[in-house]
């Protein structure tokens with residue numbers, strides 16, 4: 001039995017992970033965490049009977065009024081994540097918290113040499129250099145859950161690293177791919193929350209609408225696969241159907257892709273079972289009896305609509321503190337948009353300005369990243385309309 005610590009169990013990825021674990025053999029859940037959805041966390045605890053239930057938001061603890069199954073302990077606060085990530089009995093840490101809040105627990109799992117099934121892309125965007133170094137020093141294995149990175153991870157197995165020409169990261173283009181640029185200023189929260197192909201948590205859905213999700217994924221891919229951005233080892237293609245989850249091109253011109261219906265349960269399952277592939281799980285099949293068309297469009301980087309991609313490329317190339325700043329500014333801008341304090345088309349330019357104006361450092365420590373992250377959040381202001 002492989003024992004899993006699932007951080008962010010009550011979210012979209014967390015629930016899909018429990019769907020997978022509940023259907024396949026060989027895995028059990030030792031720890032689950034949730035921030036505010038206490039009722040769901042309690043239901044999950046009743047069903048999976050983990051050793052630890054972690055309520056990360058300490059202020060919500062007084063609302064906890066359930067008893068837990070015998071043998072299950074309730075832990076409160078973020079610190080419990082880093083402690084439990086390092087517990088000897090944990091084999092796999094599923095990092096599925098949203099936002100920079102996932103960084104410390106991901107870093108703790110790397111330090112403890114665990115397998116990390118990584119959904120929390122923000123931890124690599126904000127602290128890629130640190131997480132990668134900790135993983136390397138302590139023999140931790142990061143297996144991506146993000147569908148594009150899972151596809152790249154799988155496709156890379158068709159050749160040697162030295163034979164890689166480039167990685168082609170696909171993007172659905174979000175709900176506004178076909179909308180003229182000048183109409184983006186009128187986009188409402190409800191429209192931005194309607195993603196055409198994926199059903200996900202609020203933040204990643206909004207990031208997909210602005211294309212900042214792809215900016216984060218460019219940076220995530222750079223860290224995961226050690227891509228040489230200067231050599232052009234990463235390209236983005238718009239693929240509205242989200243069936244080809246990404247591709248890898250080798251030096252002989254062969255392009256290897258991974259295809260499946262848009263459903264996170266496959267990349268989640270793969271991150272748990274790798275290097276094995278198993279049947280009998282909840283993953284969906286491609287229906288080859290249906291006619292279907294797959295489209296690919298190269299993004300036009302000169303259009304405002306694709307500026308997030310350009311910003312992602314520049315940030316990945318720069319490294320250092322650029323990622324943590326981009327991520328913090330984006331988290332703040334997204335929440336300002338959800339409160340109606342920022343227009344949809346102001347999100348990316350606001351983030352760009354903050355990234356360009358910050359005091360760049362090439363090799364920050366984790367502590368320096370944390371301080372800078374706080375600073376960006378505290379100083380965040382929405383532009384005068």
Ligand code: NAD
Nearest residue numbers: 008009010011012013034035097098101119120121200201
């Ligand atoms: P979600 O909002 O549905 O769930 C987030 C989880 O994190 C919840 O369990 C919540 O309780 C917890 N959480 C929220 N704030 C927290 C905090 N401050 N401290 C500790 N825990 C906190 O998000 P999601 O869609 O499941 O996404 C999770 C991560 O996976 C994100 O980084 C996202 O980019 C990535 N991802 C998601 C999808 C998807 O299909 N949903 C796909 C690829 C990658």
Ligand code: MG
Nearest residue numbers: 146147148217
């Ligand atoms: Mg993705």
